[in-house]
Amino acid sequence: MVIVEIVNGPIEPFLSNDDRNKDGAELIFNGRVRDIEHGHKIVALEYEQYEGMAEVELTTLAAETRENFSINDLFCKHRMGKVDIGETSLHVSIWSKHRKEAIEAMDWFIFELKKRVPIWKWAIHPDGTKVPSECAH
Amino acid sequence: MINIKVKCFSQVKYALGANEINLHLENGSTTLDVEKIIREKSNGKLDSVSLRIAVNQQYQAEETELKDGDEVAFIPPVQGG
Numbered sequence: 412m413v414i415v416e417i418v419n420g421p422i423e424p425f426l427s428n429d430d431r432n433k434d435g436a437e438l439i440f441n442g443r444v445r446d447i448e449h450g451h452k453i454v455a456l457e458y459e460q461y462e463g464m465a466e467v468e469l470t471t472l473a474a475e476t477r478e479n480f481s482i483n484d485l486f487c488k489h490r491m492g493k494v495d496i497g498e499t500s501l502h503v504s505i506w507s508k509h510r511k512e513a514i515e516a517m518d519w520f521i522f523e524l525k526k527r528v529p530i531w532k533w534a535i536h537p538d539g540t541k542v543p544s545e546c547a548h
Numbered sequence: 549m550i551n552i553k554v555k556c557f558s559q560v561k562y563a564l565g566a567n568e569i570n571l572h573l574e575n576g577s578t579t580l581d582v583e584k585i586i587r588e589k590s591n592g593k594l595d596s597v598s599l600r601i602a603v604n605q606q607y608q609a610e611e612t613e614l615k616d617g618d619e620v621a622f623i624p625p626v627q628g629g
Contacts, residue, residue: 442629458628459557461621464605465628489628501629521629529602529621530628531558543558544627 413473414486417466425486425504434483434506438513440521442501444494449545453534457541458491458500461529465489468528472520480516482507487520489530550575550616554582559624563593573614579603580611582620597624 414425427437444456460466473485488502503520507513524530532544554569561567564586571582579601587594599622601608607623614620 461555461557461605464602467605524628525626527626528628529557529623529626532627543562
């Protein structure tokens with residue numbers, strides 16, 4: 412199963428539970444906002460999406476990841492709007508029989524997300540100015 | 549003539565100072581025609597920015613003829629995560 416959510420407030424992590432009898436691996440990734448961008452201090456990032464298309468592309472990508480790797484479930488939440496330093500902007504949980512598949516699937520999913528899902532970051536500087544982020548990693 | 553809506557994001561929004569732009573175009577106009585207009589409006593600010601094109605929220609791999617009412621987005625490099 413895949414679950415994809417684009418949310419406006421703080422991310423509530425997906426719950427772990429103890430009844431996943433077929434999953435030997437549970438891999439959780441949290442992408443967080445750093446305080447430095449291209450050598451300049453920032454106070455927050457603001458995420459922008461192409462509403463509609465972003466969720467469709469993210470859902471398609473999650474389904475592709477599940478098809479391409481031997482994983483059982485992939486759940487993803489991506490935050491929009493202003494995200495303060497240290498807060499989570501991306502939360503992904505993958506469950507699989509063994510760890511290797513989950514790790515490879517996670518790496519590919521995030522790599523592809525950064526190539527094709529229409530979501531962007533604006534850097535907010537200490538003086539309040541807001542500019543498109545140059546970070547594409 | 550056809551009317552289309554151009555959605556602007558990230559560097560395109562920053563360069564043009566608008567969330568969206570409405571254009572009135574000749575019949576038979578294509579995504580390439582609109583890209584030329586957008587780049588001209590940016591006064592060089594988008595010269596070094598690669599743009600992918602989506603029509604009605606779907607990526608287009610090739611130049612596409614536009615229809616009345618189409619929504620076009622020029623998508624600068626994405627940055628999710």
